[in-house]
Amino acid sequence: xxxxxxxxxxxxxxLMTTAFSTRTENGxxxxxxxxxxxxxxxxxxxxxxxxxxxxxxxxxxxxxxxxPYSVANEDRINALDAKYKxxxxxxxxxxxxxxxxxKGDGFEDMKVRAKEKGFTFPYLFDEGQKVxxxxxxxxxxxxxxxxxxSMKVEYIGAIDNSSKDPSVVSEKYVENAVDALLAGKKIEKxxxxxxxxxxxxx
Amino acid sequence: MVQKLISFTLIAVFLFSCKKEIPxxxxxxxxxxxxxxxxxxxxxxxxxxxxxxxxxxxxNFWATWCAPCVKELPYFEKxxxxxxxxxxxxxxxxxxxxxxxSTKLIPFINKNNxxxxxxxxxxxxxxxxxxxxxxxxxxALPATLIYHKNKRKFYEQTFxxxxxxxxLKQFLN
Numbered sequence: 001x002x003x004x005x006x007x008x009x010x011x012x013x014x015l016m017t018t019a020f021s022t023r024t025e026n027g028x029x030x031x032x033x034x035x036x037x038x039x040x041x042x043x044x045x046x047x048x049x050x051x052x053x054x055x056x057x058x059x060x061x062x063x064x065x066x067x068p069y070s071v072a073n074e075d076r077i078n079a080l081d082a083k084y085k086x087x088x089x090x091x092x093x094x095x096x097x098x099x100x101x102x103k104g105d106g107f108e109d110m111k112v113r114a115k116e117k118g119f120t121f122p123y124l125f126d127e128g129q130k131v132x133x134x135x136x137x138x139x140x141x142x143x144x145x146x147x148x149x150s151m152k153v154e155y156i157g158a159i160d161n162s163s164k165d166p167s168v169v170s171e172k173y174v175e176n177a178v179d180a181l182l183a184g185k186k187i188e189k190x191x192x193x194x195x196x197x198x199x200x201x202x
Numbered sequence: 203m204v205q206k207l208i209s210f211t212l213i214a215v216f217l218f219s220c221k222k223e224i225p226x227x228x229x230x231x232x233x234x235x236x237x238x239x240x241x242x243x244x245x246x247x248x249x250x251x252x253x254x255x256x257x258x259x260x261x262n263f264w265a266t267w268c269a270p271c272v273k274e275l276p277y278f279e280k281x282x283x284x285x286x287x288x289x290x291x292x293x294x295x296x297x298x299x300x301x302x303x304s305t306k307l308i309p310f311i312n313k314n315n316x317x318x319x320x321x322x323x324x325x326x327x328x329x330x331x332x333x334x335x336x337x338x339x340x341x342a343l344p345a346t347l348i349y350h351k352n353k354r355k356f357y358e359q360t361f362x363x364x365x366x367x368x369x370l371k372q373f374l375n
Contacts, residue, residue: 068267068299102269138358139342158341162326164299169326193332193341195297198270198360 027136028153030190034146037131039094039124042111047092047122052148056088057181059174060144061159062137064095065113066104067197070140072164074117077141080159080174081121089145089178091121096132096140102200129201139196145177155187158194235312239296239303241322244331250293250321251335254351258290258373260366261347263323263335265297266310270360271344275314277363281370282318288374292318297343300324348373 028034036049049058059080063070081091099106107125114123126132135144141163145155155177160169173192180187242250251261262278264271275294282292294316298307303322311320325331332341336356339345346357346366350373357369 068265072299138340142340158329161329163328165326173329189329192329193339194328195332195341195343197268198342198344200269 027134028144028156029136030153030156032153033151034144034153035134036151037134039126039131040107041122041124042107042114042119047124049092049146049148049151052090054088055090055148057148057154057178058146059084059089059091059178060135060146061091061093062096062132062135062140062142062144062199063093064097064102064105064140064197064200065109066097066102067140069163069194069196072166073141073159074119076159076166078118078120083175084178085120087178087182088148089181093119093121093123094126094131095123096126096129096137097200098129098202101202105200129199132199137199139198141194141196143174145174145181147181154181155190157189157192161192163194163196234315236308239307239311239320239322241300241303241324243325244323244327244334247295247321247323248334251347251349256289258285258288258348258350258370259293260290260370261293261295261349263295263297263343263345263347265343266302266306267298268343274344274361274366275316277361277366279316279318280363281366285370285374290370290374294318294320296320296322298322 038046038048041047052058061077063073063077065071077091077093084090095105095110097105099109110123110125113119137144141159143155143157143159144153146152147154155174157173159172159174160166161171161173162169173189176189177187251259253259260278260281262271262275264275266272278292278294281290296307300322307320307322310316328341332339336345336347338356339358342358344360346359346361348355348357348369353373355369355372361369
Protein backbone atom coordinates (compact mmCIF):
# COMPACT_ATOMS: atom_id res chain seq x y z
CA UNK A 1 0.00 0.00 0.00
CA UNK A 2 2.76 2.35 1.02
CA UNK A 3 4.65 1.69 -2.22
CA UNK A 4 1.56 2.40 -4.27
CA UNK A 5 1.11 5.65 -2.41
CA UNK A 6 4.69 6.78 -2.91
CA UNK A 7 4.63 5.73 -6.57
CA UNK A 8 1.50 7.81 -7.01
CA UNK A 9 3.10 10.79 -5.30
CA UNK A 10 6.21 10.38 -7.43
CA UNK A 11 4.11 10.18 -10.59
CA UNK A 12 2.26 13.30 -9.54
CA UNK A 13 5.50 15.13 -8.88
CA UNK A 14 6.88 14.16 -12.27
CA LEU A 15 3.67 15.29 -13.94
CA MET A 16 3.80 18.57 -12.07
CA THR A 17 7.41 19.23 -13.02
CA THR A 18 6.70 18.51 -16.68
CA ALA A 19 3.66 20.76 -16.58
CA PHE A 20 5.80 23.58 -15.24
CA SER A 21 8.69 23.14 -17.60
CA THR A 22 6.62 22.77 -20.75
CA ARG A 23 4.55 25.81 -19.91
CA THR A 24 7.28 28.29 -20.72
CA GLU A 25 9.64 26.31 -22.91
CA ASN A 26 7.14 25.33 -25.57
CA GLY A 27 5.37 27.74 -27.82
CA UNK A 28 6.31 30.04 -30.66
CA UNK A 29 9.71 31.65 -30.79
CA UNK A 30 10.82 34.56 -32.93
CA UNK A 31 10.78 33.47 -36.58
CA UNK A 32 8.33 30.59 -36.04
CA UNK A 33 5.35 30.30 -38.35
CA UNK A 34 2.08 30.48 -36.49
CA UNK A 35 -1.08 28.52 -37.11
CA UNK A 36 -4.24 30.51 -37.71
CA UNK A 37 -6.87 30.22 -35.00
CA UNK A 38 -10.60 30.46 -34.87
CA UNK A 39 -11.97 32.09 -31.70
CA UNK A 40 -15.20 33.67 -30.61
CA UNK A 41 -15.26 37.44 -30.33
CA UNK A 42 -17.35 39.44 -27.85
CA UNK A 43 -19.83 40.16 -30.67
CA UNK A 44 -20.40 36.37 -30.83
CA UNK A 45 -18.77 36.14 -34.26
CA UNK A 46 -15.83 33.87 -34.99
CA UNK A 47 -12.55 35.62 -35.79
CA UNK A 48 -9.73 34.12 -37.84
CA UNK A 49 -6.53 35.87 -38.85
CA UNK A 50 -7.24 34.85 -42.46
CA UNK A 51 -10.37 37.06 -42.31
CA UNK A 52 -8.11 40.09 -42.44
CA UNK A 53 -7.52 40.31 -46.16
CA UNK A 54 -5.81 43.71 -46.14
CA UNK A 55 -3.74 43.36 -42.97
CA UNK A 56 0.05 43.44 -43.12
CA UNK A 57 0.31 41.87 -39.72
CA UNK A 58 -1.20 41.58 -36.28
CA UNK A 59 -0.54 42.83 -32.78
CA UNK A 60 -1.81 39.81 -30.84
CA UNK A 61 -2.16 40.56 -27.14
CA UNK A 62 -3.02 37.98 -24.48
CA UNK A 63 -4.85 39.99 -21.85
CA UNK A 64 -7.78 39.70 -19.48
CA UNK A 65 -10.24 41.57 -17.29
CA UNK A 66 -8.91 40.80 -13.85
CA UNK A 67 -5.13 41.21 -13.95
CA PRO A 68 -4.10 44.65 -12.65
CA TYR A 69 -1.24 44.76 -15.16
CA SER A 70 -3.72 44.13 -17.97
CA VAL A 71 -6.03 46.81 -16.64
CA ALA A 72 -3.08 49.22 -16.43
CA ASN A 73 -2.48 48.63 -20.13
CA GLU A 74 -6.05 48.85 -21.49
CA ASP A 75 -5.77 52.45 -22.63
CA ARG A 76 -2.41 51.72 -24.24
CA ILE A 77 -3.90 48.76 -26.11
CA ASN A 78 -6.72 50.96 -27.41
CA ALA A 79 -4.11 53.53 -28.48
CA LEU A 80 -2.10 50.88 -30.33
CA ASP A 81 -5.18 49.80 -32.26
CA ALA A 82 -6.08 53.42 -33.05
CA LYS A 83 -2.60 54.09 -34.37
CA TYR A 84 -1.88 50.88 -36.27
CA LYS A 85 -5.16 49.37 -37.49
CA UNK A 86 -5.31 51.85 -40.37
CA UNK A 87 -1.66 51.09 -41.16
CA UNK A 88 -2.40 47.39 -41.50
CA UNK A 89 -1.50 46.13 -38.02
CA UNK A 90 -4.73 45.67 -36.04
CA UNK A 91 -4.75 44.62 -32.40
CA UNK A 92 -6.25 41.19 -31.71
CA UNK A 93 -6.78 40.66 -27.98
CA UNK A 94 -7.23 37.16 -26.57
CA UNK A 95 -8.31 36.28 -23.04
CA UNK A 96 -6.49 33.03 -22.22
CA UNK A 97 -7.89 32.54 -18.71
CA UNK A 98 -10.26 29.79 -17.74
CA UNK A 99 -13.14 31.60 -16.00
CA UNK A 100 -13.44 28.64 -13.65
CA UNK A 101 -9.99 29.53 -12.36
CA UNK A 102 -10.36 33.28 -12.64
CA LYS A 103 -13.69 34.74 -11.61
CA GLY A 104 -14.50 37.80 -13.67
CA ASP A 105 -12.75 36.57 -16.79
CA GLY A 106 -15.79 34.87 -18.35
CA PHE A 107 -17.11 35.59 -21.82
CA GLU A 108 -19.97 37.77 -20.51
CA ASP A 109 -17.55 39.68 -18.26
CA MET A 110 -15.36 40.34 -21.30
CA LYS A 111 -18.31 41.91 -23.10
CA VAL A 112 -18.94 44.21 -20.13
CA ARG A 113 -15.31 45.28 -19.81
CA ALA A 114 -14.92 45.89 -23.54
CA LYS A 115 -17.98 48.12 -23.51
CA GLU A 116 -16.81 50.03 -20.42
CA LYS A 117 -13.40 50.68 -21.92
CA GLY A 118 -14.60 51.15 -25.49
CA PHE A 119 -12.35 48.48 -26.96
CA THR A 120 -11.94 49.13 -30.70
CA PHE A 121 -10.41 45.71 -31.35
CA PRO A 122 -11.66 42.13 -31.23
CA TYR A 123 -11.48 40.65 -27.74
CA LEU A 124 -11.47 36.90 -28.23
CA PHE A 125 -12.15 34.14 -25.75
CA ASP A 126 -9.71 31.24 -25.77
CA GLU A 127 -12.39 28.68 -24.99
CA GLY A 128 -10.88 25.51 -23.58
CA GLN A 129 -7.52 27.33 -23.35
CA LYS A 130 -6.27 25.83 -26.60
CA VAL A 131 -4.60 28.75 -28.36
CA UNK A 132 -2.42 30.36 -25.70
CA UNK A 133 -0.25 27.23 -25.15
CA UNK A 134 0.58 27.16 -28.87
CA UNK A 135 1.94 30.68 -28.51
CA UNK A 136 3.62 29.84 -25.25
CA UNK A 137 2.09 32.86 -23.59
CA UNK A 138 2.84 32.72 -19.88
CA UNK A 139 1.12 35.79 -18.54
CA UNK A 140 -1.17 38.72 -19.18
CA UNK A 141 -0.46 41.04 -20.87
CA UNK A 142 1.82 39.24 -23.34
CA UNK A 143 2.28 40.56 -26.88
CA UNK A 144 3.09 38.69 -30.11
CA UNK A 145 3.57 40.64 -33.33
CA UNK A 146 3.01 38.52 -36.41
CA UNK A 147 3.84 39.29 -40.04
CA UNK A 148 0.78 38.38 -42.13
CA UNK A 149 2.62 37.48 -45.32
CA SER A 150 4.90 34.91 -43.75
CA MET A 151 2.74 34.34 -40.65
CA LYS A 152 6.02 34.54 -38.75
CA VAL A 153 6.47 35.83 -35.21
CA GLU A 154 8.45 39.08 -35.30
CA TYR A 155 8.23 40.24 -31.69
CA ILE A 156 7.38 38.74 -28.29
CA GLY A 157 7.05 40.65 -25.07
CA ALA A 158 5.89 43.81 -23.38
CA ILE A 159 4.04 46.83 -24.74
CA ASP A 160 6.63 49.28 -23.40
CA ASN A 161 9.23 49.63 -20.66
CA SER A 162 6.91 50.63 -17.83
CA SER A 163 3.92 48.34 -17.68
CA LYS A 164 2.39 49.60 -14.44
CA ASP A 165 3.01 53.32 -14.83
CA PRO A 166 2.41 54.83 -18.29
CA SER A 167 3.68 58.24 -17.16
CA VAL A 168 7.33 57.14 -17.09
CA VAL A 169 7.43 55.15 -20.34
CA SER A 170 10.59 55.97 -22.26
CA GLU A 171 10.66 53.13 -24.76
CA LYS A 172 7.65 51.86 -26.71
CA TYR A 173 8.67 48.36 -27.74
CA VAL A 174 5.55 47.43 -29.71
CA GLU A 175 5.38 50.73 -31.58
CA ASN A 176 9.08 50.53 -32.41
CA ALA A 177 8.65 46.98 -33.69
CA VAL A 178 5.61 47.74 -35.87
CA ASP A 179 7.23 50.94 -37.18
CA ALA A 180 10.28 48.90 -38.16
CA LEU A 181 8.14 46.31 -39.96
CA LEU A 182 6.22 49.04 -41.79
CA ALA A 183 9.48 50.64 -42.87
CA GLY A 184 10.93 47.29 -43.93
CA LYS A 185 13.65 47.61 -41.30
CA LYS A 186 15.02 45.18 -38.77
CA ILE A 187 13.34 45.23 -35.34
CA GLU A 188 15.88 46.38 -32.79
CA LYS A 189 14.38 44.61 -29.77
CA UNK A 190 12.55 41.43 -30.67
CA UNK A 191 12.09 40.10 -27.14
CA UNK A 192 11.31 42.06 -24.00
CA UNK A 193 9.89 41.22 -20.61
CA UNK A 194 7.43 42.71 -18.17
CA UNK A 195 5.70 41.66 -14.98
CA UNK A 196 2.33 40.06 -15.54
CA UNK A 197 -0.27 37.76 -14.05
CA UNK A 198 0.06 34.03 -14.58
CA UNK A 199 -2.48 32.67 -17.01
CA UNK A 200 -5.22 31.13 -14.90
CA UNK A 201 -6.18 27.54 -15.64
CA UNK A 202 -7.56 24.82 -13.46
CA MET B 203 -27.34 68.32 22.78
CA VAL B 204 -28.29 66.06 25.67
CA GLN B 205 -28.79 63.25 23.22
CA LYS B 206 -25.32 63.85 21.77
CA LEU B 207 -23.81 63.81 25.21
CA ILE B 208 -25.53 60.54 26.02
CA SER B 209 -24.32 58.84 22.87
CA PHE B 210 -20.83 60.19 23.46
CA THR B 211 -20.82 58.74 26.96
CA LEU B 212 -22.16 55.48 25.65
CA ILE B 213 -19.43 55.27 23.02
CA ALA B 214 -16.81 56.17 25.61
CA VAL B 215 -18.07 53.49 27.97
CA PHE B 216 -18.18 50.99 25.13
CA LEU B 217 -14.63 51.79 24.06
CA PHE B 218 -13.42 51.67 27.62
CA SER B 219 -15.00 48.31 28.30
CA CYS B 220 -13.61 46.94 25.05
CA LYS B 221 -10.15 48.12 25.88
CA LYS B 222 -10.30 46.39 29.20
CA GLU B 223 -11.04 43.10 27.54
CA ILE B 224 -8.16 43.10 25.09
CA PRO B 225 -5.80 40.32 26.15
CA UNK B 226 -2.15 41.05 26.53
CA UNK B 227 -1.08 39.06 23.44
CA UNK B 228 -3.42 41.01 21.22
CA UNK B 229 -1.82 44.19 22.46
CA UNK B 230 1.65 42.95 21.60
CA UNK B 231 0.38 41.97 18.17
CA UNK B 232 -1.09 45.43 17.83
CA UNK B 233 2.33 46.90 18.52
CA UNK B 234 3.96 44.54 16.03
CA UNK B 235 1.79 45.89 13.23
CA UNK B 236 3.68 47.67 10.52
CA UNK B 237 2.90 51.08 9.12
CA UNK B 238 5.30 51.25 6.20
CA UNK B 239 6.95 49.01 3.64
CA UNK B 240 10.36 49.84 2.27
CA UNK B 241 10.18 50.74 -1.40
CA UNK B 242 13.21 49.82 -3.49
CA UNK B 243 14.22 50.23 -7.10
CA UNK B 244 16.13 47.37 -8.72
CA UNK B 245 19.56 48.82 -7.92
CA UNK B 246 18.54 48.94 -4.26
CA UNK B 247 17.04 45.45 -4.31
CA UNK B 248 20.00 43.85 -6.10
CA UNK B 249 22.28 43.60 -3.03
CA UNK B 250 19.53 41.66 -1.26
CA UNK B 251 19.55 39.08 -4.07
CA UNK B 252 23.27 38.40 -3.92
CA UNK B 253 24.38 38.41 -0.30
CA UNK B 254 27.50 36.42 0.34
CA UNK B 255 26.95 35.54 3.99
CA UNK B 256 26.23 32.09 5.39
CA UNK B 257 22.48 32.33 5.12
CA UNK B 258 20.23 30.67 2.60
CA UNK B 259 17.82 33.20 1.17
CA UNK B 260 14.37 32.33 -0.12
CA UNK B 261 13.11 35.29 -2.14
CA ASN B 262 9.50 35.22 -3.28
CA PHE B 263 8.17 37.69 -5.86
CA TRP B 264 4.46 38.23 -5.26
CA ALA B 265 1.61 40.72 -5.05
CA THR B 266 -1.60 40.95 -3.05
CA TRP B 267 -3.62 40.96 -6.30
CA CYS B 268 -2.00 37.71 -7.43
CA ALA B 269 -4.24 34.90 -6.18
CA PRO B 270 -1.75 32.02 -6.60
CA CYS B 271 0.84 34.15 -4.78
CA VAL B 272 -1.45 34.74 -1.82
CA LYS B 273 -2.27 31.04 -1.71
CA GLU B 274 1.35 29.96 -1.40
CA LEU B 275 2.45 32.72 0.97
CA PRO B 276 1.74 30.67 4.14
CA TYR B 277 4.27 28.06 2.93
CA PHE B 278 6.97 30.71 2.70
CA GLU B 279 6.03 31.94 6.15
CA LYS B 280 6.24 28.40 7.48
CA UNK B 281 9.64 27.84 5.84
CA UNK B 282 10.81 31.09 7.38
CA UNK B 283 9.86 30.03 10.90
CA UNK B 284 10.68 26.29 10.69
CA UNK B 285 14.12 26.84 9.20
CA UNK B 286 15.09 30.00 11.01
CA UNK B 287 17.51 28.07 13.20
CA UNK B 288 19.09 26.56 10.09
CA UNK B 289 20.15 29.95 8.78
CA UNK B 290 17.31 30.36 6.32
CA UNK B 291 15.79 33.77 5.71
CA UNK B 292 12.68 34.55 3.68
CA UNK B 293 12.30 37.83 1.80
CA UNK B 294 8.98 38.73 0.22
CA UNK B 295 9.38 41.12 -2.71
CA UNK B 296 6.00 42.67 -3.45
CA UNK B 297 5.13 43.93 -6.92
CA UNK B 298 2.00 45.67 -5.78
CA UNK B 299 1.25 49.02 -7.36
CA UNK B 300 2.82 51.85 -5.29
CA UNK B 301 -0.57 53.56 -4.93
CA UNK B 302 -1.94 50.40 -3.28
CA UNK B 303 0.76 50.03 -0.64
CA SER B 304 -1.24 51.76 2.08
CA THR B 305 -4.66 50.51 0.94
CA LYS B 306 -3.84 46.87 0.12
CA LEU B 307 -0.29 45.75 0.94
CA ILE B 308 0.12 47.05 4.50
CA PRO B 309 -3.38 45.93 5.60
CA PHE B 310 -2.67 42.50 4.07
CA ILE B 311 0.62 42.15 5.97
CA ASN B 312 -1.03 43.13 9.24
CA LYS B 313 -4.17 41.08 8.76
CA ASN B 314 -2.18 37.95 7.98
CA ASN B 315 0.46 38.75 10.56
CA UNK B 316 3.26 38.24 8.01
CA UNK B 317 6.54 37.66 9.82
CA UNK B 318 8.95 37.57 6.86
CA UNK B 319 10.47 40.82 5.69
CA UNK B 320 8.44 42.49 2.94
CA UNK B 321 9.88 45.05 0.53
CA UNK B 322 8.23 46.72 -2.44
CA UNK B 323 9.99 46.61 -5.78
CA UNK B 324 9.01 49.74 -7.65
CA UNK B 325 10.94 50.29 -10.84
CA UNK B 326 10.25 50.73 -14.53
CA UNK B 327 12.43 49.22 -17.25
CA UNK B 328 11.22 45.80 -16.17
CA UNK B 329 12.84 44.23 -19.22
CA UNK B 330 16.26 44.99 -17.76
CA UNK B 331 15.70 43.84 -14.19
CA UNK B 332 13.53 40.79 -14.96
CA UNK B 333 16.32 39.44 -17.18
CA UNK B 334 18.92 40.40 -14.55
CA UNK B 335 17.08 38.58 -11.76
CA UNK B 336 16.91 35.47 -13.91
CA UNK B 337 17.29 34.96 -17.65
CA UNK B 338 14.53 32.35 -17.68
CA UNK B 339 11.92 34.47 -15.91
CA UNK B 340 9.09 35.53 -18.22
CA UNK B 341 7.86 38.09 -15.70
CA ALA B 342 4.87 36.06 -14.53
CA LEU B 343 4.04 36.00 -10.83
CA PRO B 344 4.61 34.20 -8.53
CA ALA B 345 8.30 33.50 -8.92
CA THR B 346 10.90 32.41 -6.39
CA LEU B 347 14.65 32.62 -6.06
CA ILE B 348 16.57 30.45 -3.60
CA TYR B 349 20.24 31.22 -3.17
CA HIS B 350 23.20 30.55 -0.96
CA LYS B 351 26.30 32.54 -1.87
CA ASN B 352 26.77 31.76 -5.57
CA LYS B 353 24.47 28.77 -5.78
CA ARG B 354 21.13 29.99 -7.15
CA LYS B 355 17.94 28.45 -8.42
CA PHE B 356 15.01 30.28 -9.92
CA TYR B 357 11.44 28.98 -10.10
CA GLU B 358 8.67 30.47 -12.22
CA GLN B 359 5.98 28.36 -10.61
CA THR B 360 3.75 28.00 -7.60
CA PHE B 361 4.75 25.92 -4.60
CA UNK B 362 3.12 23.73 -2.03
CA UNK B 363 4.95 23.36 1.28
CA UNK B 364 6.48 19.99 0.47
CA UNK B 365 7.90 21.04 -2.91
CA UNK B 366 9.29 24.23 -1.44
CA UNK B 367 10.87 22.35 1.46
CA UNK B 368 12.40 19.82 -0.93
CA UNK B 369 13.92 22.59 -3.02
CA LEU B 370 15.25 24.29 0.09
CA LYS B 371 16.80 21.03 1.27
CA GLN B 372 19.03 21.06 -1.80
CA PHE B 373 20.63 24.14 -0.30
CA LEU B 374 20.95 22.73 3.21
CA ASN B 375 24.00 20.60 3.52
